[in-house]
Amino acid sequence: MNGLGNQIIVADMRGRADRVTPAAAIAINATDGTKFDQIMAIHDSRTPGTANYIEIINSDGSLAQACGNGMRCVVQVLTSEQGRQAFTFETMAGILFGEQRDDGLFTVDMGTPKFAWYDIPLAEEFADTRKIELQIGPIDAPVLHSPSVASMGNPHATFWVNQDVWSYALDRFGPMLENHPIFPERANISIAQVVAQDKIILRTWERGAGLTEACGTAACAAVVNGARTRRTARAATVTLPGGDLFVQWRDDDHVVMTGPAELEWTGTLDPATGAWTRAEAAA
Numbered sequence: 001m002n003g004l005g006n007q008i009i010v011a012d013m014r015g016r017a018d019r020v021t022p023a024a025a026i027a028i029n030a031t032d033g034t035k036f037d038q039i040m041a042i043h044d045s046r047t048p049g050t051a052n053y054i055e056i057i058n059s060d061g062s063l064a065q066a067c068g069n070g071m072r073c074v075v076q077v078l079t080s081e082q083g084r085q086a087f088t089f090e091t092m093a094g095i096l097f098g099e100q101r102d103d104g105l106f107t108v109d110m111g112t113p114k115f116a117w118y119d120i121p122l123a124e125e126f127a128d129t130r131k132i133e134l135q136i137g138p139i140d141a142p143v144l145h146s147p148s149v150a151s152m153g154n155p156h157a158t159f160w161v162n163q164d165v166w167s168y169a170l171d172r173f174g175p176m177l178e179n180h181p182i183f184p185e186r187a188n189i190s191i192a193q194v195v196a197q198d199k200i201i202l203r204t205w206e207r208g209a210g211l212t213e214a215c216g217t218a219a220c221a222a223v224v225n226g227a228r229t230r231r232t233a234r235a236a237t238v239t240l241p242g243g244d245l246f247v248q249w250r251d252d253d254h255v256v257m258t259g260p261a262e263l264e265w266t267g268t269l270d271p272a273t274g275a276w277t278r279a280e281a282a283a
């Protein structure tokens with residue numbers, strides 16, 4: 001599947017006691033035709049009132065607490081299986097809600113953002129995470145600097161720029177910043193250009209996955225960071241390389257994201273080894 005081009009594998013692990021292993025994730029990503037960004041593993045519910053526990057695995061085998069585009073793909077799978085309804089999920093980031101809309105798009109409540117340095121987390125105390133001392137490039141003319149940082153359950157740094165987001169070598173700066181010691185759990189790195197109070201252009205280097213066509217939680221982080229630094233309103237269209245997401249930071253502090261989810265093909269997967277087969281397309 002994909003969520004605005006963010007390559008997602010939804011693995012149905014319901015009724016099973018095993019998990020998709022990091023080795024399986026790495027093996028699947030190593031073969032052409034199944035390169036992906038995240039695996040969304042649907043497990044049996046662990047908490048009353050939730051439909052399923054969702055485990056999120058990046059293509060490098062690391063676990064992620066949240067994945068916005070992936071959650072929309074999970075909702076697409078379950079609504080096509082069970083009919084339209086609102087689903088309640090549990091992830092490492094907490095309880096999330098998702099549903100399909102009349103227009104066929106999917107809305108996911110991604111929960112509330114966290115801004116304290118120890119919640120991002122950062123390796124040292126910062127009183128104001130709207131703008132932290134972090135830069136890259138020549139000391140007297142940094143290419144990227146002073147990001148806003150926030151957690152959407154997973155860590156995000158939003159670097160604000162005035163030029164075209166495509167004019168930055170994010171493939172080079174991304175890994176340096178993802179692995180910077182200021183981020184003890186690494187971080188997702190985004191370049192954001194605010195073009196209007198309700199419009200942000202965004203590119204993201206994802207923790208554990210690299211450059212992706214879209215990053216839902218980064219879009220959420222960009223809007224909350226834009227609003228808390230008075231660059232944007234609390235609701236905005238975020239234009240990513242793969243397309244547009246609509247994000248709203250509600251007055252109840254929940255961040256709600258709306259966008260598409262697309263099924264590409266189905267198959268079977270060995271969760272231990274990553275061996276897979278593709279189901280024959282329906283005749």
Ligand SMILES: N[C@H](CCC[C@H](N)C(=O)O)C(=O)O
Nearest residue numbers: 064067068069154215216217
């Ligand atoms: N790479 C992210 C998880 C996936 C985020 C992204 N695919 C999204 O749609 O939110 C992390 O390790 O925090």
